[in-house]
Amino acid sequence: MKFLLDINKLMFFSNHRYTFRSTFLVAGSILILMLAITGCERTANQPELSTDATWEEVLKQARGQTVKMAMWDGDPLINAYIRDYVTPELQQQFGVTLETIGGQGSNLVSKLMVDLEAGRTTGDFDVMWINGETFYQLREMKVLYGPFTERLPNNQYIDWGNPFIAVDFQQPVDGYECPWGNVQLALIYDSEAISEPPRTKEALATWIKQHPGRFTFDNSFTGMTFLKSLLIEFAGGPAALKGPFNDEAYETASTQLWDWVRDVQPFLWREGKTFPEGVAQLHQLFSNDEVDFTMSNNDGEVDNKVLQGVLPKTARGYVLESGTIRNSHYLGIPVNAPHKAAALVLCNFLISPEAQLKKATPEVWGDGTVLSTKLLPEEWKAKFEQIPGRERIAPRSELEKQALMEPVSEIMVRLHADFREKIIEHASE
Structure with missing residues (x-):
């Protein structure tokens, strides 16, 4: 059979x-x-x-x-x-x-x-x-x-x-x-170009608008984890998305998230019309001085990528005050x-x-x-x-204070699909 x-x-x-x-x-x-x-x-x-x-x-x-x-x-x-x-x-x-x-x-x-x-x-x-x-x-x-x-x-x-x-x-x-292994999403910036990085989503949006073309995120796992961290803040914190997938809670928070992305999109790298395919490409853009930020799902990667010569010695890592995903x-x-x-x-x-x-x-x-x-x-x-x-980057014991629990897997599915529909396809219109 x-x-x-x-x-x-x-x-x-x-x-x-x-x-x-x-x-x-x-x-x-x-x-x-x-x-x-x-x-x-x-x-x-x-x-x-x-x-x-x-x-x-x-x-x-x-x-x-x-x-x-x-x-x-x-x-x-x-x-x-x-x-x-x-x-x-x-x-x-x-x-x-x-x-x-x-x-x-x-x-x-x-x-x-x-x-x-x-x-x-x-x-x-x-x-x-x-x-x-x-x-x-x-x-x-x-x-x-x-x-x-x-x-x-x-x-x-x-x-x-x-x-x-x-x-x-x-x-x-x-x-x-x-x-x-246990890691936390970290933003990585060029300390030679930025003395104090933006630590809230509002400050980040302001920085992006003031520095056109110098920020982006990949459209793969790392970039979606970055968006998921913002989604949790828009939802009101991890408790709002805890438990089984709730379509209403997701829609409420994601509507605000996509509004935030669309607001900064024209000021992103290549005017937000395209995004790096993965974090390796994002690292390359950062290393080539095409952008002032990259990111990693591993908070320890800023040090090991500098040691590898992938990132410049001026690279520094941090997490947003509202927190980032840890898993x-x-x-x-x-x-x-x-x-x-x-x-x-x-x-x-x-x-x-x-x-x-x-x-x-x-x-x-x-x-x-x-x-x-x-x-x-x-x-x-x-x-x-x-x-x-x-x-x-700060010790892991410090970063843990801004660590966010992963929500259910369905949210990552929706983020991928909605990002393509509401952001990527919209940019090509």
């Missing part, structure tokens, strides 16, 4: 106005039925990992396995961290070989849907780098292995009391994904992962104090840790409190 799924109708960034919650509930039901029909056969040489297996048994089964990790591979520092540090450490300490493949967001969702639609209960990868939008979809489809985080020895150090870690886009993690990125394991033992070992290593400290260093990555220093052994606590290299 074969089920045919229209993948295009289930892609995350849909332009349709129906919510994707019900769509993925239907898709999830279909996939569960398919799994029941096709069964859960495993290849003979890869037995299913018992949920009762001790950690010693997990380590024993993982040794000699090759674990494949699907991840965003667009940043050379992140790629180097995985290639030059994680890969050899995993092999040396645990006898596990790590291979990475490109893949993120809707691509991962589509791949898992196709696999399961075809009855492939043994997939092509074991671990995937995911966050809120993707997590929501995969949970609705019931294609995530878990709960598994309680099985990881280093789980004891995770700051689960932090809602920016325990909750992903308004959805409790519940052990179905493992946090491995975590996670590791998920598909239900059809062929090497679950090795996947658990990889996840556990990536949340170890040594691996978290390594990537928190700006010259390595500058990624925020998900560990609580209060829970760490004393020797590690001191090391985390003295991470060198963060010079061009």
Whole structure:
């Protein structure tokens, strides 16, 4: 029996106005039925990992396995961290070989849907780098292995009391994904051109109008996160958008947001008739002195991009007084992962104090840790409190005071669609 799924109708960034919650509930039901029909056969040489297996048994089964990790591979520092540090450490300490493949967001969702639609209960990868939008979809489809985080020895150090870690886009993690980094949106400006950056949306609008062509934002994830931060302020704060998607609340806040964007649009780079396709292009415009601002979803990126030579030494980062989005990125394991033992070992290593400290260093990555220093052994606590290299933006403990929780995933869908309809298409008229 074969089920045919229209993948295009289930892609995350849909332009349709129906919510994707019900769509993925239907898709999830279909996939569960398919799994029941096709069964859960495993290849003979890869037995299913018992949920009762001790950690010693997990380590024993993982040794000699090759674990494949699907991840965003667009940043050379992140790629180097995985290639030059994680890969050899995993092999040396645990006898596990790590291979990475490109893949993120809707691509991962589509791949898992196709696999399961075809009855492939043994997939092509074991671990995937995911966050809120993707997590929501995969949970609705019931294609995530878990709960598994309680099985990881280093789980004891995770700051689960932090809602920016325990909750992903308004959805409790519940052990179905493992946090491995925490970041906050930051605006980055040229301190040589700007002595004091605008810190409110009103001041920013005034600055844009007084400096035509020197500000813009990308039309991809980072730019939409910037708009989402403004949306929360227009809504009256995070509480106004908390919980399930509320169309009335969204429409009220977004009407004000699009009025703000249209008000400054003629004064944006290229008169707001076009926008950078991604944050990398925005960084390039900033580096070429075509604009005075760029931005990043990682508040630590201002330091590591300067160290890379991508941004000038005069770059400085900050957040708006009304706050910016803060969120975590996670590791998920598909239900059809062929090497679950090795996947658990990889996840556990990536949340170890040594691996978290390594990537928190700006010259390595500058990624925020998900560990609580209060829970760490004393020797590690001191090391985390003295991470060198963060010079061009306030400490994370300061930025947290202006941190905003992610609203539900549907809001990002609507922002993408409305931005194209109300701003981009309007500009071309």
